Amino acid sequence: MxxxxxxxxxxxxxxxxxxxxxxxxxxxxxxxxxxxxxxxxxxxxxxxxxxxxxxxxxxxxxxxxxxxxxxxxxxxxxxxxxxxxxxxxxxxEDRVVARDRDRFTQSREARARIAAAYFEKNARDWNEVRRLHLPESDIEARMRDMIGPQKAALFVDLGTGTGRMLELFADLYEQGVGFDVSRDMLAIARANLERAGVAHAQVRYGDLFSAPIENGAADLVCLHQVLHYLAEPDAAVREAARLLKPGGRLLIADFAPHELEFLREAHAHRRLGFSDDEVKSWRREAGLDLLAADTLAPLSGEKQKLTVKLWLCGTPESVRRLKSRAA
Ligand SMILES: C[S@@+](CC[C@H](N)C(=O)[O-])C[C@H]1O[C@@H](n2cnc3c(N)ncnc32)[C@H](O)[C@@H]1O
Missing domain, CATH: 1.10.10.10 (Winged helix-like DNA-binding domain superfamily/Winged helix DNA-binding domain)
Known part of the structure; x- marks a missing residue:
C-alpha cells in the first residue's frame, strides 16, 4: 500500500x-x-x-x-x-488548464470538420459506400423485426444522413425527425423523403449531441452507423437516452470490432467497431437496459469483412412492458 x-x-x-x-x-x-x-x-x-x-x-x-x-x-x-x-x-479556471481545454475543444472541432468534409464529399454516393459493407436489405429486415409493429408517436433519427431510417420505418411512426450536421446529406435526405412520399418526417440541421428536442419526448431513437465516427460515442448514447419517454427505445446499429484500418483514412471512421461490453457500459451509464441484440456476420466466402451488430435498448419501463406482453 x-x-x-x-x-x-x-x-x-x-x-x-x-x-x-x-x-x-x-x-x-x-x-x-x-x-x-x-x-x-x-x-x-x-x-x-x-x-x-x-x-x-x-x-x-x-x-x-x-x-x-x-x-x-x-x-x-x-x-x-x-x-x-x-x-x-x-x-x-487555471490559466494553463483552461488553455488546454480550449485546445481540446479545437482538436474535437477539427476532427468533426474532417468527418463533415468526408460526408460532404460522399453525400451523393453514400448509399454506394453503404453497400460495400453488407446487404442493406438483410440488415433492414432484421431491424424491422427487432423493433416490431408497435407504432411510435415520435421517432428521432440521430445522424440521419440520407434519411434512410426515416424512410424505412415510415409506417412505424406518426411523426419523424432526423438530425445531421452535413447540409449536403440533408439535401439528399429531403429529396429521398419527398420521392418516397414520406410527408410526416422532417430533417433538420443539428448536432446529435444537443438535439433540440425536450427530455423524454421520443418513443424511438435510432443511431444507425453513426457511433464509429464520433469521439464520444458514450455521450451520444446518453443524449439518445435523454430524449426517450418512459417505455421508449433506442436502436443502435454499428460494426462489431474489426481490423479494417483503411476505413479510418478513406472513410473518416474513428473507431473500428464496438464490443458488446463497451455498448453495455454506455447503455448502463445512460440508464438503459438491453431488450434485444443481433449479430449479422458477412456471408462466408464474400469479400465483405464487416459484421453488423444491432442493439435494441430501452428504459426500465420498456423492459416492464416487454415482460408483461410476454406473460
Ligand atoms: C454513415 S452516415 C449514416 C447515416 C444514416 N444514419 C444511415 O444509416 O443511413 C453518418 C451520418 O452521421 C452524421 N453525423 C456525424 N456526426 C454528427 C453529429 N455530431 N451530429 C449529427 N450528425 C452527425 C454524418 O454527417 C453522416 O450523415
Missing part, C-alpha cells in the same frame, strides 16, 4: 501529467491528439502516459494502429482517492 500510494503521488506530482489528467477527464484521446494539445514531443507524452497508467490513473486500449487513453473509470485505491482532486482541476 505504501509503494502504491507513493506511485500515485509521484504520478500526479508533475505538471504535464496533471494537465494530461485534466484533459482525459474531458474525454478519451490518442497520443497524437495529446501531443498536439500539450505541444510536447510524442515520446515524452507516451512516457508520461505510461507512468499514469502504471499508477492506475489512466486506462488505455488499442484499436488497430491507434491507442486510446482515458481517465480510469472506477480507479481502485489509492488512485481513486485523488480522482476528486483531479476532477476539480479539470473543471478549474
Amino acid at each position: 505504501l509503494d502504491a500510494t507513493l506511485n500515485v503521488f509521484r504520478a500526479v506530482g508533475e505538471e504535464t501529467r496533471l494537465r494530461i489528467m485534466a484533459l482525459l477527464f474531458r474525454g478519451e484521446l490518442t497520443v497524437s491528439e495529446l501531443t498536439q494539445i500539450l505541444g510536447q514531443s510524442q515520446p515524452r507524452v507516451s512516457r508520461h502516459l505510461k507512468i499514469l497508467a502504471d499508477a492506475g490513473l489512466v486506462e488505455r486500449y488499442r484499436e488497430g494502429s491507434w491507442m486510446f487513453y482515458r481517465a480510469a473509470r472506477s480507479a481502485a485505491e489509492p488512485a481513486g482517492a485523488v480522482r476528486h482532486l483531479l476532477e476539480s482541476l479539470a473543471a478549474s
Whole structure:
C-alpha cells in the first residue's frame, strides 16, 4: 500500500501529467491528439502516459494502429482517492488548464470538420459506400423485426444522413425527425423523403449531441452507423437516452470490432467497431437496459469483412412492458 500510494503521488506530482489528467477527464484521446494539445514531443507524452497508467490513473486500449487513453473509470485505491482532486482541476479556471481545454475543444472541432468534409464529399454516393459493407436489405429486415409493429408517436433519427431510417420505418411512426450536421446529406435526405412520399418526417440541421428536442419526448431513437465516427460515442448514447419517454427505445446499429484500418483514412471512421461490453457500459451509464441484440456476420466466402451488430435498448419501463406482453 505504501509503494502504491507513493506511485500515485509521484504520478500526479508533475505538471504535464496533471494537465494530461485534466484533459482525459474531458474525454478519451490518442497520443497524437495529446501531443498536439500539450505541444510536447510524442515520446515524452507516451512516457508520461505510461507512468499514469502504471499508477492506475489512466486506462488505455488499442484499436488497430491507434491507442486510446482515458481517465480510469472506477480507479481502485489509492488512485481513486485523488480522482476528486483531479476532477476539480479539470473543471478549474487555471490559466494553463483552461488553455488546454480550449485546445481540446479545437482538436474535437477539427476532427468533426474532417468527418463533415468526408460526408460532404460522399453525400451523393453514400448509399454506394453503404453497400460495400453488407446487404442493406438483410440488415433492414432484421431491424424491422427487432423493433416490431408497435407504432411510435415520435421517432428521432440521430445522424440521419440520407434519411434512410426515416424512410424505412415510415409506417412505424406518426411523426419523424432526423438530425445531421452535413447540409449536403440533408439535401439528399429531403429529396429521398419527398420521392418516397414520406410527408410526416422532417430533417433538420443539428448536432446529435444537443438535439433540440425536450427530455423524454421520443418513443424511438435510432443511431444507425453513426457511433464509429464520433469521439464520444458514450455521450451520444446518453443524449439518445435523454430524449426517450418512459417505455421508449433506442436502436443502435454499428460494426462489431474489426481490423479494417483503411476505413479510418478513406472513410473518416474513428473507431473500428464496438464490443458488446463497451455498448453495455454506455447503455448502463445512460440508464438503459438491453431488450434485444443481433449479430449479422458477412456471408462466408464474400469479400465483405464487416459484421453488423444491432442493439435494441430501452428504459426500465420498456423492459416492464416487454415482460408483461410476454406473460
Ligand atoms: C454513415 S452516415 C449514416 C447515416 C444514416 N444514419 C444511415 O444509416 O443511413 C453518418 C451520418 O452521421 C452524421 N453525423 C456525424 N456526426 C454528427 C453529429 N455530431 N451530429 C449529427 N450528425 C452527425 C454524418 O454527417 C453522416 O450523415
